[in-house]
Amino acid sequence: MMALVPYEPIPALSKLHDSSVKFHFANHHLHLTQDWSRLGVAAVVWDAAVVLCMYLELGQIELRGKGAIELGAGTGLVGIVAALLGAKVTITDREPAMELLRVNVRDNIPPEQQGAVVVSELTWGEGLERYPAGGYDIILGADIVYLVETFPALLRTLEHLSSDRTVVLLACRIRYDRDVAFLDMLRQSFTVEEVHYEAQRDIHIYKAVKRQSKPEL
Ligand SMILES: C[S@@+](CC[C@H](N)C(=O)[O-])C[C@H]1O[C@@H](n2cnc3c(N)ncnc32)[C@H](O)[C@@H]1O
Numbered sequence: 674m675m676a677l678v679p680y681e682p683i684p685a686l687s688k689l690h691d692s693s694v695k696f697h698f699a700n701h702h703l704h705l706t707q708d709w710s711r712l713g714v715a716a717v718v719w720d721a722a723v724v725l726c727m728y729l730e731l732g733q734i735e736l737r738g739k740g741a742i743e744l745g746a747g748t749g750l751v752g753i754v755a756a757l758l759g760a761k762v763t764i765t766d767r768e769p770a771m772e773l774l775r776v777n778v779r780d781n782i783p784p785e786q787q788g789a790v791v792v793s794e795l796t797w798g799e800g801l802e803r804y805p806a807g808g809y810d811i812i813l814g815a816d817i818v819y820l821v822e823t824f825p826a827l828l829r830t831l832e833h834l835s836s837d838r839t840v841v842l843l844a845c846r847i848r849y850d851r852d853v854a855f856l857d858m859l860r861q862s863f864t865v866e867e868v869h870y871e872a873q874r875d876i877h878i879y880k881a882v883k884r885q886s887k888p889e890l
Pocket residue numbers: 714715716717718719720721722723744745746747748749766767770795796797814815816817819820823
């Protein structure tokens with residue numbers, strides 16, 4: 674919560690306090706519950722999530738039949754849209770966000786598709802053995818690069834979950850030099866390219882693919 678207030682102007686903050694927000698993605702009307710007063714950053718939909726959903730809708734990344742995991746999902750909008758576009762999705766965040774995530778999945782995924790979504794606790798860098806190494810086709814993250822103290826654990830998490838065929842999509846608003854520093858850290862083991870920029874909301878989408886580890890000589 675602490676890191677949030679300085680980086681948005683006051684008018685934008687007011688919409689964060691609404692108890693719900695509506696969207697239309699993947700031919701579905703979505704109604705996401707927010708709970709800023711209790712949960713802070715994890716309980717409001719950030720612009721990066723909206724832009725990542727718009728990007729997923731463009732269809733440049735095939736989601737149908739793919740296995741995806743969302744990190745730092747907050748309200749779960751991105752994971753929900755990925756599931757509606759045909760992926761099997763594991764939607765993750767820290768423990769306090771779980772209840773709201775389950776409510777939003779229950780309210781926005783049709784009953785016959787509920788089986789395609791799992792909500793699960795994942796604090797970056799912790800208990801990674803509970804998630805299959807290199808086990809996902811797609812890793813999604815919206816506005817998750819913002820706490821410098823979490824960067825090494827976030828990178829370890831991406832490295833654990835990725836194979837060299839996994840596509841990582843990170844939607845970011847670059848606020849500080851340290852955010853660029855994370856991208857530089859990521860480039861040490863991933864090939865990173867910007868695949869989309871939305872000027873109105875100032876959100877960049879980066880695609881990262883883990884480089885094949887060199888065979889031992
Ligand atoms: C700015 S919010 C973005 C939420 C959502 N992805 C969106 O764009 O609307 C950052 C999210 O990262 C999560 N987060 C922060 N540190 C984390 C950590 N160490 N492990 C897992 N999630 C974390 C927060 O709980 C929060 O949901």
